[in-house]
Structures are given as structure tokens and as C-alpha cells.
Amino acid sequence: VGGTLFSKNFSPLRLRVFGGTEPFFKKVPRRKVLEVFVGSMRRKVYQSILAYCFIFPFLIIFIFFLLYPIFYSFYLSFHEVTVFSDWYDPFGDMEFVGLANYFYFLGDVEFWFSLGITLIYGLLTIPLGIFLSLVLALLLSSKLRFRNFFRSAYFLPNVLDLLVVGIIWTLIFSPHYGLLDRWMGRVGIRVFSDGVLSDPWTCLPVIALAMVLKGLGFGMVLFLGAIQNIPSTLYEAAEIDGANSWQRFRYITLPLVRPVILFMVITGTIASLTAFAEVYAMTSNTGGPTVEFLGKTVRAANLAGYFLYTYFAEGFYGKAAAFSFLLWAVAMVISYVNVRFLYRGGR
Incomplete structure (x- = not known):
């Protein structure tokens, strides 16, 4: 972030962010620019964390009760699995058959x-x-x-x-x-x-x-x-x-x-x-x-x-x-x- 904000393309709007009524192309101290930038980033991070906190319970339910069963079912489709399979050792007792179930x-x-x-x-x-x-x-x-x-x-x-x-x-x-x-x-x-x-x-x-x-x-x-x-x-x-x-x-x-x-x-x-x-x-x-x-x-x-x-x-x-x-x-x-x-x- 530069210490001077100046451009002929900007209209002389008032920069209310810094609490003044000076034109936008006036020299702005580097410290104030950094404070505004850091404050804006903090607000965005806080809002993102808050949003993830709200959707976190749904994500847990989605992963364990929908996403994982989909991938596990896809894994099962390449194996011979019956009711007689050893469910205490499901991965070791499955017989890999490739695309045989599909064919x-x-x-x-x-x-x-x-x-x-x-x-x-x-x-x-x-x-x-x-x-x-x-x-x-x-x-x-x-x-x-x-x-x-x-x-x-x-x-x-x-x-x-x-x-x-x-x-x-x-x-x-x-x-x-x-x-x-x-x-x-x-x-x-x-x-x-x-x-x-x-x-x-x-x-x-x-x-x-x-x-x-x-x-x-x-x-x-x-x-x-x-x-x-x-x-x-x-x-x-x-x-x-x-x-x-x-x-x-x-x-x-x-x-x-x-x-x-x-x-x-x-x-x-x-x-x-x-x-x-x-x-x-x-x-x-x-x-x-x-x-x-x-x-x-x-x-x-x-x-x-x-x-x-x-x-x-x-x-x-x-x-x-x-x-x-x-x-x-x-x-x-x-x-x-x-x-x-x-x-x-x-x-």
C-alpha cells in the first residue's frame, strides 16, 4: 500500500474513511492506510470464521452421513460383499472383483x-x-x-x-x-x-x-x-x-x-x-x-x-x-x- 494516493482519473470525492473532508487525491499518511487495510481484513476474516461456525454442524453431518457413504459405496461396488462377509474385518474379508459387478x-x-x-x-x-x-x-x-x-x-x-x-x-x-x-x-x-x-x-x-x-x-x-x-x-x-x-x-x-x-x-x-x-x-x-x-x-x-x-x-x-x-x-x-x-x- 503506497503512502500517496493520487490519480487524475479520480473525481474529487470526500474521503470519509479518514474522518475528514479533504479531496480523495490528497496525500494520505501510510499509517492510516495500513490501519484501514488491516481493519478491513480483520472484519473479513471474522465474518468468514463466523460463517464457517454456522455451517460447521451441517458439514459434519454431510461428511459422515452422506459424503463418506457415497465413497464407501463406490468402494464396495468393486468388491464381492455379502451378508456372510466378516463385518469385524470388512476391508480384509472383501474380495476385489473389479468391474465384475457392473458387467x-x-x-x-x-x-x-x-x-x-x-x-x-x-x-x-x-x-x-x-x-x-x-x-x-x-x-x-x-x-x-x-x-x-x-x-x-x-x-x-x-x-x-x-x-x-x-x-x-x-x-x-x-x-x-x-x-x-x-x-x-x-x-x-x-x-x-x-x-x-x-x-x-x-x-x-x-x-x-x-x-x-x-x-x-x-x-x-x-x-x-x-x-x-x-x-x-x-x-x-x-x-x-x-x-x-x-x-x-x-x-x-x-x-x-x-x-x-x-x-x-x-x-x-x-x-x-x-x-x-x-x-x-x-x-x-x-x-x-x-x-x-x-x-x-x-x-x-x-x-x-x-x-x-x-x-x-x-x-x-x-x-x-x-x-x-x-x-x-x-x-x-x-x-x-x-x-x-x-x-x-x-x-
Whole structure:
């Protein structure tokens, strides 16, 4: 730091830092400059230390309960680890197998079937959930009577646990005594004698429908926030120019809620790849009715998340860890494609 602060480029502002009213280009003692500099650095260091003190508890929890398990699972994915491994000497009893666990799934028919029906499940839940959430948001953003009541009512199922919602829908779809079966019986419809959850063609769509209806409130709130932040002057200007309701929605509302759509696509993709509780509850922990796929008997609702759970439940921890990282890779690829597609469509 120099002893003289002088530049013709500075305007003659008053240097209030030094308690005077002299111009900025006046000679300033070296000692005062150093005092101000050191004081400023001390304040910054103090603020940094204070900020780290506030986030330190979270960092401890993050390191021990999230970061360490991720690296440890990645380590397990290269080893043969079962329930019979010596857990008192876990590192010494593990057998290093390299990429064998990964290649095991790449050659497994059930793995590809699980990914395929997970893709179908995502195609059923994500577009339908976004569409219905947007429709609800558009309806409840208007000057509708009791709209606050309807907003709360539609959001309430999102608060409930997935397992609870799955059990409720299982009771609704149950044959002989479920509400759906009784209503269909009153109008003379008897299509599924064993219930829709026992049919391999309807089991997965029914689970998807239940999860879409559960998550409508969350998407509705996101779209409501985005729609209410759109300036009304845009709609007024479009109306003056002769734009009808569809044109205002297409050229104003839809482009401005695109970030919400992107967020819901990515979170919906992750939810589809990790779907477990709904399958566990609505299929009584069976994975749904059996079907034949390439000569192998598989379960009709054996989604990727539930398939991963079965390997953990059976004690194949190394294979389960490898499968989880394969799912992570699939989620990253799908999310990247979604981001590129939606952003390109928005330009």
C-alpha cells in the first residue's frame, strides 16, 4: 500500500474513511492506510470464521452421513460383499472383483427389463403430472371462489408419506371390497376379477396414476409461483395486440414457466429411478404379478428402485452398490439431455 494516493482519473470525492473532508487525491499518511487495510481484513476474516461456525454442524453431518457413504459405496461396488462377509474385518474379508459387478448387470435380462419398465413408468408419471399440475395452477390462479381452499386441498396429499398413500390406494383397488371394485360392480363392469393390481398390464399404470395424483399439489404450487410472477402488463399488451387466450398461454405463460417444467422433469426422473415405497406398498412387497421376458420370469412392477432394494435385502451389497451407481449414471445422462433439449427449445 503506497503512502500517496493520487490519480487524475479520480473525481474529487470526500474521503470519509479518514474522518475528514479533504479531496480523495490528497496525500494520505501510510499509517492510516495500513490501519484501514488491516481493519478491513480483520472484519473479513471474522465474518468468514463466523460463517464457517454456522455451517460447521451441517458439514459434519454431510461428511459422515452422506459424503463418506457415497465413497464407501463406490468402494464396495468393486468388491464381492455379502451378508456372510466378516463385518469385524470388512476391508480384509472383501474380495476385489473389479468391474465384475457392473458387467453382471449389463448382461442380466432382469436388469434391462427393470430399466425398461422404469422408463415406461417415467413416461406415464412425468408428462401427465406436469400437464395436470399446470392445468390446476392455471385454474387456481384465476379469480375463482374458494381458490385458497382448493389449493390447500390439492396440496394436502403431497404431505402424506408414500407408504401411507400406497396402502390407501391398495385398499381402493382391492377386489371384492375396494371402493373401485364396488363402484364398477354397481354399473355392471367386471373386468378384473383379481383386481387391477394383480393384472400385469394394469399394475404399473395404476401405480403411476396413484403417484401422479399424490404429487399434483407440489407441481401446482411451483407453477402457481411462476405464473403469479409474470407481469400482468405482458398479458395486457398481448390482449391489445389481439392475442386470444391460447396465444397468450403459448407465447407468454409457457415460455416463462419453462424453468419449472425443467425442474419437474429432472426431479421426476430421479423419483422414477428411485421408486420403491409405492411398489412395496401396492404390490405387498412382491414387485407385482409375474410375466415372461426373453425366457425369464420377471415381475411386472419391478422398478429400478425396488430392484435395487431386493439386492440389499438379499445381502448382495457389492452388487447393490454397483447397481446404484449405474442408476446414477442413467439419471445424469437423462438430466443432461433434458437440460439441453428444454434450453434449446426456449431459445
